[in-house]
Amino acid sequence: MSATIIEIVDITKVYGMGDISVAALNGVSMKIEAGEFVAIMGPSGSGKSTLMHILGCLSQPSSGQYILDGEDVSNLDKAELAAVRNRKLGFIFQAYNLLARTSALRNVTLPLLYNHADAKVSVEEGDQKAHAMLELVGLGDRIHHQPHELSGGQQQRVAIARALINDPIMVIADEPTGNLDSRSGEEIMNLLHTLHRQGTTIVMVTHDPKIAAHTQRTITLKDGVIDEITHNGKHVGRNTIPLHSQWEGAA
Amino acid sequence: MKPLEAIRIAWEAIFKNKIRSLLTMLGIIIGVAAVIIMIAISAGTEATIQDQITSLGSNLVFVQGSMTRGGPGQAPSGGLVYDDAAAIQDGVSDVKAVVVEQNSSETVKAGDVTLEDIEILGTTTGFPSVRDMEIAEGRYFNETEIERKSKVVILGSSVAEELFGESSPIGEYIKVGNTQLAVIGVFTEKGLVGNTDFDSRIYMPISVVFQKFTPSMFARFMGDSVRMIYVEVEEGADQDAIIANIERLLIKRHDVTADTEDFTITTQQDIISTRESTTSAFRSLLAWVAGVSLIVGGIGIMNIMLVSVTERTREIGIRQAVGATPADIRLQFLTEALMLSIVGGLIGTLVGVGGSYIFGALSDMRTVIQPASILLAFGSAAAVGAFFGYYPANQAAQLDPIEALRYE
Numbered sequence: 001m002s003a004t005i006i007e008i009v010d011i012t013k014v015y016g017m018g019d020i021s022v023a024a025l026n027g028v029s030m031k032i033e034a035g036e037f038v039a040i041m042g043p044s045g046s047g048k049s050t051l052m053h054i055l056g057c058l059s060q061p062s063s064g065q066y067i068l069d070g071e072d073v074s075n076l077d078k079a080e081l082a083a084v085r086n087r088k089l090g091f092i093f094q095a096y097n098l099l100a101r102t103s104a105l106r107n108v109t110l111p112l113l114y115n116h117a118d119a120k121v122s123v124e125e126g127d128q129k130a131h132a133m134l135e136l137v138g139l140g141d142r143i144h145h146q147p148h149e150l151s152g153g154q155q156q157r158v159a160i161a162r163a164l165i166n167d168p169i170m171v172i173a174d175e176p177t178g179n180l181d182s183r184s185g186e187e188i189m190n191l192l193h194t195l196h197r198q199g200t201t202i203v204m205v206t207h208d209p210k211i212a213a214h215t216q217r218t219i220t221l222k223d224g225v226i227d228e229i230t231h232n233g234k235h236v237g238r239n240t241i242p243l244h245s246q247w248e249g250a251a
Numbered sequence: 252m253k254p255l256e257a258i259r260i261a262w263e264a265i266f267k268n269k270i271r272s273l274l275t276m277l278g279i280i281i282g283v284a285a286v287i288i289m290i291a292i293s294a295g296t297e298a299t300i301q302d303q304i305t306s307l308g309s310n311l312v313f314v315q316g317s318m319t320r321g322g323p324g325q326a327p328s329g330g331l332v333y334d335d336a337a338a339i340q341d342g343v344s345d346v347k348a349v350v351v352e353q354n355s356s357e358t359v360k361a362g363d364v365t366l367e368d369i370e371i372l373g374t375t376t377g378f379p380s381v382r383d384m385e386i387a388e389g390r391y392f393n394e395t396e397i398e399r400k401s402k403v404v405i406l407g408s409s410v411a412e413e414l415f416g417e418s419s420p421i422g423e424y425i426k427v428g429n430t431q432l433a434v435i436g437v438f439t440e441k442g443l444v445g446n447t448d449f450d451s452r453i454y455m456p457i458s459v460v461f462q463k464f465t466p467s468m469f470a471r472f473m474g475d476s477v478r479m480i481y482v483e484v485e486e487g488a489d490q491d492a493i494i495a496n497i498e499r500l501l502i503k504r505h506d507v508t509a510d511t512e513d514f515t516i517t518t519q520q521d522i523i524s525t526r527e528s529t530t531s532a533f534r535s536l537l538a539w540v541a542g543v544s545l546i547v548g549g550i551g552i553m554n555i556m557l558v559s560v561t562e563r564t565r566e567i568g569i570r571q572a573v574g575a576t577p578a579d580i581r582l583q584f585l586t587e588a589l590m591l592s593i594v595g596g597l598i599g600t601l602v603g604v605g606g607s608y609i610f611g612a613l614s615d616m617r618t619v620i621q622p623a624s625i626l627l628a629f630g631s632a633a634a635v636g637a638f639f640g641y642y643p644a645n646q647a648a649q650l651d652p653i654e655a656l657r658y659e
């Protein structure tokens with residue numbers, strides 16, 4: 001039994017305007033089901049980050065439709081998008097993006113500050129939960145450390161704990177291992193795989209084919225369109241629309 | 252975001268940049284402290300004036316001869332004359348006492364000390380009680396001495412000291428102009444009342460002044476002119492009615508009309524309100540000074556908040572990425588601006604109150620701290636923070652999350 005978490009239809013994103021406009025996405029459609037682990041690949045500049053920002057509700061598509069968890073979020077205003085990010089999504093950045101001079105614990109509880117929907121979470125409950133999340137990512141002994149006192153891999157784990165604190169329906173990661181050496185990168189990947197096995201839906205951008213090989217499905221972007229989809233290493237389609245129906249056929 | 256969280260975050264941000272925050276608050280601190288100190292000084296001055304005036308007794312009416320000497324085609328009148336006093340005492344009801352005053356100025360000598368231009372005041376027996384003067388040594392003159400034009404004098408405290416130093420002047424003689432007078436008393440120190448220095452004058456029977464210092468050839472026909480008549484009215488009497496009666500009486504006696512009066516009648520209340528109108532003018536000037544310094548302080552806050560928003564662009568991006576709405580971000584920065592101005596206002600209040608005390612203690616000016624001035628200064632500081640903090644806070648709220656996260 002799988003529920004569709006994401007459905008995007010013919011998404012485009014155009015940066016700038018007039019003569020110097022850049023089309024970063026040129027009509028991308030896909031579906032992601034609950035419990036999936038999807039890797040997004042493609043050459044530099046192919047639009048991977050742009051797609052992640054739209055999926056993560058950090059920016060709006062220029063055209064097309066985005067249905068997240070049954071709700072059309074294509075036309076929400078800034079405040080509504082912020083609420084969706086807070087309640088439904090967890091974002092992991094290549095650059096960690098932790099608050100400087102702020103403890104791991106406070107970084108992890110940050111999203112709780114902006115949780116307007118669920119005001120019942122008390123500070124103590126929030127701290128307990130953040131503590132549990134930091135245990136989960138293996139940093140139970142580092143909760144009071146500030147980012148500059150942590151290694152890159154540890155900082156990224158704090159970021160993962162932060163992404164999970166509001167029980168998101170999907171985690172979006174844009175090159176989470178991009179700034180890490182291979183060993184720390186592997187640890188992060190192991191952590192993400194563990195989370196996936198425990199039921200977390202993950203969409204991740206990566207440049208590393210070996211990492212992509214571990215995911216169920218790999219979507220390759222090129223020049224702002226989907227170039228290729230492989231499922232468990234098997235090629236299932238090229239740039240045809242709608243792509244998700246082909247993948248459903250294959251499943 | 253809960254307001255308490257916003258306050259905590261703002262406090263941390265301010266505390267992380269202690270020096271910068273303090274410098275930013277300086278404008279507000281100076282503005283608030285200046286308002287409190289200056290209002291305390293003006294209130295202190297006013298209180299001093301009030302005290303001096305009240306020390307004269309509130310039931311005094313002053314009748315003063317004025318420069319107007321009749322209108323065109325009218326015979327010159329003699330102004331206020333000595334007999335007017337007796338007429339008021341007899342002709343107006345509810346008058347408790349009447350004191351007359353005539354002055355001149357002369358050179359005063361005692362031994363080898365000479366004082367130029369000393370004010371001599373001729374007056375009557377009621378003077379010490381009406382003007383609240385006390386004899387320090389010796390005695391005051393009496394009715395008989397006025398009738399006999401006795402050559403006696405009472406010295407103001409500073410005159411006594413300049414003429415005789417530490418030794419007692421009682422029984423000594425001084426020469427006023429060409430007249431020799433016996434010193435029979437010295438007043439205690441009184442200080443300045445309004446613009447008059449009571450201690451640098453000498454006092455003698457008014458009859459002596461008429462005879463020796465302000466003789467007039469018209470006196471025979473019109474009476475001896477006097478500078479001032481003090482009318483002490485009965486406690487609880489209708490002052491306005493008494494003033495009207497005095498006016499009617501004097502108009503008749505001087506043969507003038509209401510338009511050509513050669514005298515003016517004032518009360519303590521008139522004097523107090525004149526003083527009050529000058530202090531209120533002073534206060535509105537202060538309000539301008541305070542307003543300008545607070546606005547300058549506000550611009551300082553706006554400037555530093557704009558810097559802060561730019562510096563913390565990445566932080567704003569991170570907060571937005573995890574779900575902060577534009578309203579959350581706006582609240583956070585507005586709270587910070589408000590806190591800068593409120594903390595500045597608090598420090599300014601402490602400086603202002605402390606400064607007022609110190610100023611009052613170190614200078615001879617009195618300061619009275621007005622609770623309302625603290626409220627006013629503090630309230631305007633907060634308003635300035637909110638007003639000048641809004642624009643930077645709104646800039647922060649409008650940032651695009653992706654752009655903010657990319658900011659280096």
Ligand SMILES: Nc1ncnc2c1ncn2[C@@H]1O[C@H](COP(=O)(O)OP(=O)(O)OP(=O)(O)O)[C@@H](O)[C@H]1O
Nearest residue numbers: 015016022023024043044045046047048049050051
């Ligand atoms: N804010 C922007 N303004 C203008 N053009 C942009 C902007 N952001 C991205 N682009 C352009 O959009 C295209 C896609 O960029 P994007 O960052 O999505 O690529 P990417 O696949 O993530 O690349 P990389 O692997 O290097 O991270 C690029 O050509 C880029 O120059």
Ligand SMILES: [Mg+2]
Nearest residue numbers: 048049050174
């Ligand atoms: Mg990218």
